[in-house]
Amino acid sequence: MARKIAFKTLGCRLNQYETDSVTSDFINAGYEIVNFSEEADAYVVNTCTVTNMSDHKSRQTYNQVYRRNPDAVLVVTGCMANNHKEDLESNNRITYTIKNDRKGSIFNLLDSHFKGEIISPDQLKADRFGFGAAEKSIRTRSMIKIQDGCNNFCTFCIVPHVRGRAESRPYSEIEKNIKHALEFGYKEIVLTGVNIGRYERDGLNFEDIVGKVLEIPGYFRVRISSIEPEGFGDKLFNLFQNPKLTPHLHLCLQSGSEKILLAMRRQYSVDDFRIMVSKILNRIPDFNFTTDIMVGFPGETESEFRETCKVAEEIGFSHIHTFKYSVRKGTRAERMPNQVQEKVKTERSLIIRDIAENNKKKYRSSFIGKTQKVLVEKIDKTGFAKGYGEHYFPVRFKADELTQTKDFKLVRVNGLLDDQDFTVTAKPV
Amino acid sequence: MEVTINTIFTVQGVRHLTDSTYIVRLDRKGMMFVPGQNLNIGLAGDPEKRDYSIYSSLEDNFLDILVKEVDDGLVSKKLKKLKPGDSIEVDGPFGFFTIKDEDISTKKFLFIASGTGIGPFHSIALSYPELNYKLIHGVRNRNETYEKDHYPAGCYIGCLSKDKKGEFRGRVTDYLRQNPVDPDTLCYLCGNVNMIYDAFDILKEQGVPSGNLHAEVYF
Numbered sequence: 001m002a003r004k005i006a007f008k009t010l011g012c013r014l015n016q017y018e019t020d021s022v023t024s025d026f027i028n029a030g031y032e033i034v035n036f037s038e039e040a041d042a043y044v045v046n047t048c049t050v051t052n053m054s055d056h057k058s059r060q061t062y063n064q065v066y067r068r069n070p071d072a073v074l075v076v077t078g079c080m081a082n083n084h085k086e087d088l089e090s091n092n093r094i095t096y097t098i099k100n101d102r103k104g105s106i107f108n109l110l111d112s113h114f115k116g117e118i119i120s121p122d123q124l125k126a127d128r129f130g131f132g133a134a135e136k137s138i139r140t141r142s143m144i145k146i147q148d149g150c151n152n153f154c155t156f157c158i159v160p161h162v163r164g165r166a167e168s169r170p171y172s173e174i175e176k177n178i179k180h181a182l183e184f185g186y187k188e189i190v191l192t193g194v195n196i197g198r199y200e201r202d203g204l205n206f207e208d209i210v211g212k213v214l215e216i217p218g219y220f221r222v223r224i225s226s227i228e229p230e231g232f233g234d235k236l237f238n239l240f241q242n243p244k245l246t247p248h249l250h251l252c253l254q255s256g257s258e259k260i261l262l263a264m265r266r267q268y269s270v271d272d273f274r275i276m277v278s279k280i281l282n283r284i285p286d287f288n289f290t291t292d293i294m295v296g297f298p299g300e301t302e303s304e305f306r307e308t309c310k311v312a313e314e315i316g317f318s319h320i321h322t323f324k325y326s327v328r329k330g331t332r333a334e335r336m337p338n339q340v341q342e343k344v345k346t347e348r349s350l351i352i353r354d355i356a357e358n359n360k361k362k363y364r365s366s367f368i369g370k371t372q373k374v375l376v377e378k379i380d381k382t383g384f385a386k387g388y389g390e391h392y393f394p395v396r397f398k399a400d401e402l403t404q405t406k407d408f409k410l411v412r413v414n415g416l417l418d419d420q421d422f423t424v425t426a427k428p429v
Numbered sequence: 430m431e432v433t434i435n436t437i438f439t440v441q442g443v444r445h446l447t448d449s450t451y452i453v454r455l456d457r458k459g460m461m462f463v464p465g466q467n468l469n470i471g472l473a474g475d476p477e478k479r480d481y482s483i484y485s486s487l488e489d490n491f492l493d494i495l496v497k498e499v500d501d502g503l504v505s506k507k508l509k510k511l512k513p514g515d516s517i518e519v520d521g522p523f524g525f526f527t528i529k530d531e532d533i534s535t536k537k538f539l540f541i542a543s544g545t546g547i548g549p550f551h552s553i554a555l556s557y558p559e560l561n562y563k564l565i566h567g568v569r570n571r572n573e574t575y576e577k578d579h580y581p582a583g584c585y586i587g588c589l590s591k592d593k594k595g596e597f598r599g600r601v602t603d604y605l606r607q608n609p610v611d612p613d614t615l616c617y618l619c620g621n622v623n624m625i626y627d628a629f630d631i632l633k634e635q636g637v638p639s640g641n642l643h644a645e646v647y648f
């Protein structure tokens with residue numbers, strides 16, 4: 001009988017991409033992938049350490065697994081394995097602690113383990129790009145890792161410490177990965193990494209890479225995942241006029257206060273951000289901007305927070321991922337005075353949440369009567385299909401004769417559901 | 430560019446410019462960098478590390494950093510006690526506070542520094558002698574106008590807030606208000622966040638577009 005493996009991913013898309021790729025290694029070798037709540041021979045927890053909350057959730061996840069199934073092999077990987085390696089290695093509930101650069105070898109480690117050969121994680125090959133395209137059955141869109149690490153050292157951020165220094169993947173490997181994904185039948189490619197705007201390799205920058213990826217023949221579209229507002233300009237904005245590149249960016253603002261941005265050591269000003277947005281909107285007026293906002297950065301005053309609210313309303317981000325600042329050991333912000341009270345952070349994040357909801361409703365309503373090319377993710381038992389249009393918001397429509405998922409369907413938007421997410425409703429065209 | 434990680438460098442010496450400010454000289458070990466970049470430095474084996482801008486020029490076969498000892502500071506106090514032959518751990522170079530090759534001979538630059546924020550400008554000015562620039566340096570007293578004779582005549586303007594014997598009496602922000610900046614100038618600001626923030630406001634009021642403003646915040 002096939003061995004069973006279960007995966008749990010916390011944190012960012014890059015982590016998800018890496019889990020998908022490792023999962024594919026197991027599928028291809030005949031292992032059975034089961035839900036994380038089910039009984040398995042091995043559990044792999046791909047952790048996150050970006051906030052206190054992520055540490056807490058990661059710990060909770062592997063402790064729960066151990067309590068439920070103490071005999072199973074427990075692998076803990078991801079950013080927590082980099083940030084708290086010694087703690088995890090001394091925890092005898094955890095069988096293997098695997099740092100990010102060896103994550104791509106988890107299949108070799110576990111496969112050998114089940115064959116009776118115990119490999120020390122340090123013997124595994126370190127390769128931050130040792131990940132293949134995900135097997136088709138796993139996702140609707142294929143993430144492609146083009147870059148890892150970050151040298152920006154924003155003062156609040158632990159990522160450069162846990163993901164390491166910036167490194168870009170050679171274009172030939174990116175292209176190979178994408179062609180593989182297209183062969184698997186993927187219709188949407190998501191370019192991902194830690195700080196992809198800073199891609200730099202063999203004389204190519206991020207804009208060059210996007211341009212080259214768009215030239216790869218095939219019926220597919222390209223999405224840019226989360227990106228810092230730096231390292232690109234008009235060349236990228238012009239590429240958005242190519243219908244193959246989806247009109248959506250998750251452009252991380254973090255704060256709308258110039259002073260806080262300086263203290264965060266971000267590489268742009270609020271004005272730079274506004275200019276970028278307006279340049280894109282001049283080309284594509286219904287472009288979808290989503291963002292990350294951090295509230296309660298040390299020293300953030302009420303009026304600086306209000307500046308952020310103002311920018312969030314003015315730009316109209318249709319989705320805002322709000323973070324409450326939390327101290328990360330070893331970062332510069334850890335040593336900053338005027339840490340903001342937890343209660344104030346919570347109040348501020350609720351205010352941002354309200355703004356985000358209003359923005360979302362307004363933005364999505366503006367699509368009523370317009371078409372969306374939906375990449376169908378699933379068709380539920382009640383006969384409704386769900387997926388994301390090119391602008392990247394969820395769309396639901398009656399499937400009728402449609403039976404196939406993971407392909408495009410052109411629909412016309414006719415309303416919004418009153419659910420939490422303001423899901424857009426539509427009719428096939 | 431190759432980035433050095435946890436590499437041991439040897440200290441050549443420490444030169445004291447004032448009671449609290451000093452220059453640490455290290456072997457360069459062939460390190461490539463772009464003037465304006467910084468290194469992450471700590472004593473060998475000590476997990477506490479801090480960022481310091483490279484002060485020396487591209488031509489030098491050593492690496493200098495200009496450090497101010499901070500009251501109650503952890504690392505700046507330790508670095509002050511380094512002796513020739515001591516080992517320190519270096520990561521880097523890092524940072525984007527650099528100037529573009531194509532701007533070197535075509536653009537006009539304004540460098541604005543507070544305290545040891547002059548570090549990257551020293552490296553830039555000495556590495557690109559043909560550069561058309563003015564350096565405005567905000568400090569309290571004349572003894573903090575670190576090595577001002579290294580800059581060509583007329584390029585360095587010390588703004589002394591507590592001393593009459595300088596090129597300008599007052600803060601850099603006072604200087605900027607009294608000497609409006611041509612909006613085509615590329616402005617680079619380095620040092621304390623409050624100074625940078627206030628100067629940004631003045632420069633923007635004077636019509637300098639945000640694309641021409643670059644900042645490196647020390648604290």
Ligand SMILES: Cc1cc2nc3c(=O)[nH]c(=O)nc-3n(C[C@H](O)[C@H](O)[C@H](O)COP(=O)(O)OP(=O)(O)OC[C@H]3O[C@@H](n4cnc5c(N)ncnc54)[C@H](O)[C@@H]3O)c2cc1C
Pocket residue numbers: 335336337467479480481482483494495496497498499500501502503504505506524544545546548645646647648
């Ligand atoms: C990119 C970058 C480059 C830097 N380059 C230099 C450099 O070339 N020379 C240099 O001296 N410093 C530089 N710094 C600051 C340096 O990294 C340390 O913060 C500084 O030396 C204090 O470290 P510490 O461990 O002694 O004090 P800590 O124990 O870290 O902090 C003590 C307090 O001192 C304050 N502080 C930090 N720097 C200063 C300062 N220069 N003057 C007054 N108060 C300060 C901080 O707000 C902090 O609250 C740079 C910082 C950055 C981010």
Ligand code: SF4
Pocket residue numbers: 150151152153154157158159160194195228
């Ligand atoms: S750009 Fe800043 S926030 Fe983003 S990963 Fe790098 S250091 Fe962290």
